Amino acid sequence: xxxxxxxxSQVLNKELDQIIEACxxxxxxxxxxxxxxxxxxxxxxxxxxxxxxxxxxxxxxIDNKVCHPRNYxxxxxxxxxxIGTTRxxxxxxxxxxxxxxxxxxxxxxxxxxxxxxRSTTAISVVAPVCYAxxxxx
Numbered sequence: 001x002x003x004x005x006x007x008x009s010q011v012l013n014k015e016l017d018q019i020i021e022a023c024x025x026x027x028x029x030x031x032x033x034x035x036x037x038x039x040x041x042x043x044x045x046x047x048x049x050x051x052x053x054x055x056x057x058x059x060x061x062i063d064n065k066v067c068h069p070r071n072y073x074x075x076x077x078x079x080x081x082x083i084g085t086t087r088x089x090x091x092x093x094x095x096x097x098x099x100x101x102x103x104x105x106x107x108x109x110x111x112x113x114x115x116x117x118r119s120t121t122a123i124s125v126v127a128p129v130c131y132a133x134x135x136x137x
Contacts (some may be wrong), residue, residue, distance in 0.1 A: 003038045005092075011036065012094055033097035037109070039129050040090040045075060047088060055086040058122055061106050062088070072096070074106060078113035079122040089125045 003011060016036060023030050045066070047056050056077050063074035075088040091109060100108070112126035123130065 002042075003040070008038065008092065008094055011038065016095070034095060035093070035098050035100060035105070036095040037105075038092045038094060039125050040092070041087065041125060043087075043090050045088065045090065046086075047075070047077065055081050059110055060088075061110075063102060063106070072102075074102075076106065076109060076113075077124075078110055078126075079124045081124075087124070 016034065019034070023032055047060065047062060049056055058078060058080045060077045061074055062076075067073050067075070072093040073091060075090050077086050077088045079086065081087075093105065096105070109126055110122075112128065113122040113124070114127075116123045116127035116130050118130075
């Protein structure tokens with residue numbers, strides 16, 4: 001929770017190494033592939049429908065024009081918000097050893113917005129982030 005862009009290398013170089021160590025501790029032969037994604041909610045980006053006060057529809061993905069020209073990132077508005085209040089989550093894909101296509105990865109992220117047990121609808125950020133936040137507090 002709360003990873004800034006200046007900390008992306010730390011996530012890959014320290015935290016991912018610790019996860020790999022934990023996997024090796026469980027089974028030295030286990031060599032899983034990882035996809036590392038950082039979800040950021042603290043930004044000043046909002047998206048609107050042209051000529052309408054309504055928010056963009058739930059499930060809207062923005063993965064070009066306003067995204068980084070070289071890094072793999074995208075914005076997603078997974079949930080339905082009240083008029084003018086929906087702020088997308090900015091997802092940064094730091095590592096993809098699995099080899100997801102952009103559409104498949106975005107679909108997975110969208111699906112993970114629906115599995116939070118405290119909500120019957122989509123939430124603004126994927127459920128694993130919410131559970132990690134609960135575990136850390």
